[in-house]
Amino acid sequence: MDGVSGAVTWETRELHTAQPFGIARWTHSVYPRTFVTLDAGGVRGQGESAPNAFYGETGATVQAVLPLLAGALEDPWDWDGLRARLDARMPQGHPSVKCALEMAALDWCARSAGLPVWRLLGLSPGALPESSYTVSIAALPEMRRQAREAAARGHGVLKVKLGTAQDEQIVAALREEAPEAALRVDANAAWSRPQARRMLGVLEAAGVEFVEQPLAAGDLEGHAALRGVSAVPIVADESLHHVSDIVALAGAFDGVNLKLAKLGGPLRALEALRLARAHGLGVMMGCMIESSLGIAAAAHLAGLCDWADLDGALLLADDPYRGLEWTAGHLARPQGAGWGVEAG
Numbered sequence: 001m002d003g004v005s006g007a008v009t010w011e012t013r014e015l016h017t018a019q020p021f022g023i024a025r026w027t028h029s030v031y032p033r034t035f036v037t038l039d040a041g042g043v044r045g046q047g048e049s050a051p052n053a054f055y056g057e058t059g060a061t062v063q064a065v066l067p068l069l070a071g072a073l074e075d076p077w078d079w080d081g082l083r084a085r086l087d088a089r090m091p092q093g094h095p096s097v098k099c100a101l102e103m104a105a106l107d108w109c110a111r112s113a114g115l116p117v118w119r120l121l122g123l124s125p126g127a128l129p130e131s132s133y134t135v136s137i138a139a140l141p142e143m144r145r146q147a148r149e150a151a152a153r154g155h156g157v158l159k160v161k162l163g164t165a166q167d168e169q170i171v172a173a174l175r176e177e178a179p180e181a182a183l184r185v186d187a188n189a190a191w192s193r194p195q196a197r198r199m200l201g202v203l204e205a206a207g208v209e210f211v212e213q214p215l216a217a218g219d220l221e222g223h224a225a226l227r228g229v230s231a232v233p234i235v236a237d238e239s240l241h242h243v244s245d246i247v248a249l250a251g252a253f254d255g256v257n258l259k260l261a262k263l264g265g266p267l268r269a270l271e272a273l274r275l276a277r278a279h280g281l282g283v284m285m286g287c288m289i290e291s292s293l294g295i296a297a298a299a300h301l302a303g304l305c306d307w308a309d310l311d312g313a314l315l316l317a318d319d320p321y322r323g324l325e326w327t328a329g330h331l332a333r334p335q336g337a338g339w340g341v342e343a344g
């Protein structure tokens with residue numbers, strides 16, 4: 001146990017991907033994740049903090065702020081109060097810690113009520129959109145292998161990470177390895193404006209479904225111009241940090257990638273989702289590399305989305321939670337109480 005504050009405890013574990021996971025900015029195999037537990041009245045609610053350096057967090061910042069923020073979780077039924085107390089203590093940043101605490105509150109409430117969280121939130125039942133499976137940046141033969149094996153396992157949607165010196169060859173190679181799969185592309189903010197223009201033709205020719213974050217996070221003008229000439233929809237990820245970013249993004253993108261850990265929790269993601277819809281944006285439910293606990297929380301909202309990218313736990317060698325039912329990229333809507341997953 002790393003820490004305790006009243007009825008809230010937390011523990012950090014290093015999770016490992018089965019293969020090194022590479023994107024334009026970095027390649028990692030080890031991911032520190034902090035699991036928060038609210039234990040009160042014989043009911044346990046859990047949440048996960050999946051910090052990402054791009055959003056200003058690391059394992060160390062999570063450790064530093066949890067003792068300051070955990071006390072905000074005093075009444076798990078008071079969701080607005082929790083948010084207000086978190087923002088009063090730490091107005092800026094630390095979204096994955098706020099997410100973990102909000103997740104623990106919702107899990108605790110839903111378990112107390114004997115319901116899945118999506119039921120507690122009054123969301124409609126129904127199938128979730130098929131999740132993409134990510135082919136991360138590696139040597140080209142390795143990327144080919146990842147795509148071929150994923151397609152053979154039945155994954156119908158592949159998302160390929162780009163932002164290398166050989167992006168055109170990668171797209172062509174993956175199209176070849178998985179001719180039937182829907183192909184999505186994520187440049188992780190790595191392209192220049194001219195590069196992105198050049199790549200649009202390549203993506204269109206390969207029948208790519210959409211491209212995520214082609215340009216730098218702050219370059220809304222560049223994205224708006226790109227969108228004006230692109231037949232391939234453009235989806236914001238790194239450009240979206242806060243719910244309040246959504247309105248400005250609506251003029252520059254066709255859709256947004258929502259991740260609980262960057263937006264500050266499931267309820268904030270739900271708010272972002274509804275705002276995005278009101279502004280005519282397509283919506284993807286995304287994830288970090290995180291355990292089945294974090295993925296489950298995203299899955300509870302994914303039925304409201306056009307697209308899902310929830311493979312974070314599928315890439316792990318040591319997922320500490322179980323309970324999600326996957327058939328290749330098809331994730332069954334969780335039916336158990338709370339988030340519907342258990343440790344072990």
Ligand SMILES: [Mg+2]
Pocket residue numbers: 186188212213237238257
């Ligand atoms: Mg992305």
